[in-house]
Amino acid sequence: MEKLKMIINAYKGNKKIMSAKELSLVTGFSEKVVRNEISNMLSNPSIKIKPIQSTNKGYELLLDKQEVKNFFKQQENKANILDYDSRKTYIINRLLLEKEYIKLVDLADELYVSQATINRDFREVKEYLIKHNLTVSVKPAHGISVEGDEVSKRLCFVHNNSHLLSSDLKSLTQICDLEPEDYYIIDYILHKNFITYDFYVTEVGHKNLIIHIMYMISRIKKGDYIDSVEVEYEISEVELKIAREIIENIERKYEVTIPENEVDYISLHLLGKRAGHEDLGLKISESTEHLIHKINLKIWEHLELDFRQDFDLFYGLALHIEPMITRIKYGMSLPNPLLKEVKLKFALAFECAVIASKVIYETYKKRISDEELGYLAIHYNLAIEKNEKKGNEKKFLLICSSGFGTAMLLQRKIKNEFNVGNENIKFASIKELLEIDLSKYDYLISTVTIPFEINQKVIYIENIMSDINIGDMTLVSNKKLYKYLNKQTFFTENLGETKEIVLKNICKKLNDFDIADKNLLEEILKRESLSTTEIGNMVAIPHPFSLYVKKTVLVISILKRPITWQNKKVRYVFLMLFSKEDLGIQHELNEELIEYVTDSKWLLKLDEIQSFEKLLSLFKGEK
Incomplete structure (x- = not known):
């Protein structure tokens, strides 16, 4: 698109028709590149308005300067707004920034998507707005608009756009009818006042407040003010002073008059973003x-x-x-x-x-x-x-006779796998054992047979790279999840088209197998209502809010077709159920599961599995 942009910008003055050779001389591209770029554009069905047409005399420019600008802005939007999250952000912004009604068909055209896609997106947008205390007004033949108080609209806007601060500052400032430099001006105003009053705000809170102020300026310029702010918490004199100073600085810089209610609004944000500080x-x-x-x-x-x-x-x-x-x-x-x-x-x-x-x-x-x-x-x-x-302050004594290097390898293994500090790992030779108070150590690990009796259990290892079992501790092989797999809880058939149906069918099977009771589904849905368990990679890890089973088990379901869980597509469902006796290892098992499901290559291997035996081998790490 950049090449096409340079070609179109080559048209100067009143000249409306140029040959490939002329365009080549101005742009520096070869005539072949010029012809290919224009040909590709003309044959692209998604580009409805063609800026150039081919004639016998050359290539004719059909748009004026402003229309050319609008054309490339549309193409840029098209390139940027392809995924669901970007479309959602765009739709919400359009509704919040537009005072008139907007038709869904117009949004579909702007986003280059079908009517079915925009209808599906809008259902999600509507839920998002409701969470921010906003409603959607529908007027037949006119379209839709957002209704709600000014504070709710501002909070919704900031939440919807905060991700742009790190990825696309230019777009964020443009949405607020400002320039990127304005971000840094407001940043300076905040820093100056915070330093003056020795006030601490988290870095994230600081950046978030900048967006609020940028949008506040935009709204006030358009005549949209906050009617009132109900303050139920005590705001300190310092916060009020800082808020007033900030407002006065903004008024002078941007030549706007800001009502007193905006001071309360900024004060509340200072109260909510204040960082705890010991001093x-x-x-x-x-x-x-x-x-x-x-x-x-x-x-x-x-x-x-x-x-x-x-x-x-x-x-x-x-x-x-x-x-x-x-x-x-x-x-x-x-x-x-x-x-x-x-x-x-x-x-x-x-x-x-x-x-x-x-x-x-x-x-x-x-x-x-x-x-x-x-x-x-x-x-x-x-x-x-x-x-x-x-809880892991165990003391180890390592008995080695094959050299310092071997001892160091053994020390490193214990340190990493047991999470033991160097201060709790000591070395000794066989001769030194007779002079050491062995009662100070919880574990004695030896690579060589001790030729005399000692009054303490010794753990012998023949190979420095082999597994070491120490009661309830294991070294090298941390793989434990395979022990909790069950042939009855591995599902590869189609279990439904929605999250609720899939979970309902899984729970029914577990009830039939007497693995879990009838309350499992209710507890899982209760947990889902608090925070979604989709984690990306087309994986969801649902689990009950508070329910234990008789025996710890890992339930795996590979869906035939991906379904929408909440915001993301999910194909792999991992349900970890714990018995009360195994709560002590849930952190360890969850970490192993997360290590698997965040590995795309591992999931591809899982995709190919159709039998329980192969599933077991995959979790054991067998080739």
Whole structure:
């Protein structure tokens, strides 16, 4: 398209017809390239308005300067708006920015998609708008428009476009009728005021606030103001001062008059984006303290993870939850660029966050976005990792006679596989054993036979690269999931066309096999309602909110055709069910499962499997 653009821009002044040779001389392309570019454009059925036509005298330009500009803008839109997410963003923006009614048929033309596609997209858009307290008004023969208060429209816009900040700043500023330089001007205004008042805002919150202010400027220029802001939380004098300073700076720079209600709007965002900082001192409200204790109690009841006396976690959550409650109360969003990685790598911690979201909903009757759950999960993952390290302070004594290199290999293996620090791994020769207090060590591992008796069990290994079993610990082969596969829970037949039907059919089969009881489906759907379990790679990992089975089992379903789970297509369904006795290994098993399902090559191998025996071999890592 860039070559075609240069060819069309070669037409200067009043000259409307140029030969391939003339266009070649101006553009620097060969005559063959010129002819091919124009021919490809003329034969492309998706390009309805042709900017050039071929005549006996040469190539005739059919559009004026503005029409040429519009033509390439349309082609650029077409190139950028092909996937569902981009179409969804575009449709929402059009509805939020347009005061008049818009017809779906016009949106279909703008996006170069069929009427059926735009109807399907619009159903998802409508649900998205409802989540942001906005409704769709339909007027026969006129089209559709969005209705709702100004605050809800702004929050929806920012949530819909925040991803552009890192990927397409130019488009984001253009949507707000601004230039990229304006982003940096507003960034400077915020930084200056935050430094002046010694006020701390997270980096994500800072960038998010810039988008709010850019859109605020755009709306005010068009005469769209906030009528009122209901403030239910106490806003400090510092936050009000900063908000007023920011508003005054914006008024001077952009020559606009901003109403007082906008000060409250900015103040609320400062309250919701404020970062906890130890130097400021933290005043933990009684309600927040009670909420955290209630959350951790529920986590203990559901997952048997005990955080009830973890002060580091309590403090970190308190710092985060105070401003988070403000955000969810007023429908504010805080983008989470780490969300996908958190859901994949910190599966157990994310489940803790899901349980927290249920408690918060019961308390405030407000649902929490996946982005917020991701931030809570980070806090819980830190606590989980700390507990794992704390619970694995075993001391090892390595007895080697084949040289320092072998000892170092063995040390590295134990360190990596057992998560043991170097300080808890010591070395000794056979001679030194007689002089060492062996009672200080939990495990003695030897590569050579000890020729005398010692009053402690020794674990012998013949091959430094072989597996080592140490009670409930295993080295080298971390593959354990295969032990929980069951021929009765491997499905390759068609189980339905929707998420609900697929889950219903899986649960029915598990009920028939007496693997799970009739409440399983209800518990799985309850968990799905809190946060979707699709993770990409056409994979979903549904699981019950709080239900245990008699025996831990991994259920696998390979669907004949991909289905839409919530936002993404899913073909592989992995349902991990735990017995209460195996809760201690759920983190380990979940991590192994995530390692598999995020590997596209592994999924391709799974695709080829039709028998349970081959499935078992795949999970064992056998070739």
